Amino acid sequence: MTLTNTLRQLTDSFKLPPVVVEKFDGNPLKFPTWEAAFSSLIECKAVSVNEKLYLLRQHLDGKPKSLVENYLLLGTENAYLKARQELRNRYGHSSVLAHAFLKKLNSWPKINGRDHVGLRDFSDYINEIVTAQATIPDLGILNYSAENCKILNKLPVYIETKWRGIVASCQKNQISPSFAQFAVFLTNKAEEANLPMLEATRQMKDSSRYAKDHKPRKSSHLTLKTDVSTETENIKTDQKKSEAPTTCPFCKSSHSLDKCDSFKVQPVRTKKKFIFASKLCFRCGAGGHFAAHCKTEVKCHHCI
Known part of the structure; x- marks a missing residue:
């Protein structure tokens, strides 16, 4: 019965996929696992010392590989043991x-x-x-x-x-x-x-939170439309003001101050005194603002 079980175990072992030992690249956190795997799966199968050295080199990469290459030239059991010890000191020491x-x-x-x-x-x-x-x-x-x-x-x-x-x-x-x-x-x-039983609840909360954070924003067309409408109304208001009959503040006739013949013949000092007293704009002669804020385009009526 024991022999039968042994043969069955051997037969089952042949069906298993081969175990692959990854190359050690110098990460100390992987060294203990790599060393155990190499000793139990690779080293025990090697017949000669040279096989051990070359198999050791094949399962190393980067700086660890360069570290053991010098021992390949010696080809002795002592060289192999020193190579393994050197790897332990550099990557498997407790402090490292x-x-x-x-x-x-x-x-x-x-x-x-x-x-x-x-x-x-x-x-x-x-x-x-x-x-x-x-x-x-x-x-x-x-x-x-x-x-x-x-x-x-x-x-x-x-x-x-x-x-x-x-x-x-x-x-x-x-x-x-x-x-x-x-x-x-x-x-x-x-x-x-x-x-696991609360995973669905968390997903629902995350979905609702995502939907809340990604709500479609109101279109800026409404704001743009309001701004355009306001600007249009201001233009219309200015047009109405310009089309409305203008009364001259100096002679009280139906024309602007810059077209008043009576005002033109006055001395400069009298003109300044009148504009200042009437709180008029020194640029266009209109009321409601000063020259620093005047936006009226002033043109000479004789040069036009």
Whole structure:
């Protein structure tokens, strides 16, 4: 029975698609996974040292690849072990991994209160860090309140307020919540924000909000029409004023001051005194405005 099960497992394993180990390009966050995959799937199948070295080179890219090329010339077991150790020191050291995790965490953009998917992605990354803390002691810095405040600044206000309430309750007992407790809290909030049964409700709210924000604006034709109508009325009013009979302010006859023969023969001093006393325009001789605001086109009646 045992032999039958073994043969069946071997047969099933032949049906599985081949496992592909991706090339390592120098991202420290991917190094632990890549190293485990290479050791279990590639290294164990190599027969000679040269095969190990060339397979190692084939599964590297960029700077990591340049790093191990010097060891290919040696072609010894010791050279292969040194190449692997060099990769661990440069990309898999605890301090290097901690720096990479913290750099990505600090560069994470602030999450909008309506970005439920973004909140869930951030929660997943926080849980990834919690898992890494078991093997990367330097990530223990996230248990300090100063680092926790930096993370809070990336969260929506309503989540930040609730976590501050939890911290306040813990401080009454003279304890501080750990980073793992914060991860559990954030996971719960992300799950609440992404409940499938409430997804339809959120979509309806988003649709109504979109419709409200994108209401068709009233056409500006009405305003333009009003402006044109006003301007037309002003023109008609001016025309009526110009067509209305004009009374000379000097001799009281039916003509304008610039056509008054009696006014023309007066001395300049008398003319100025009369215009000033009658509060007339020194440019056109009409009333109701002064020369600084006169828009009347003045022409000489003799030169026309």
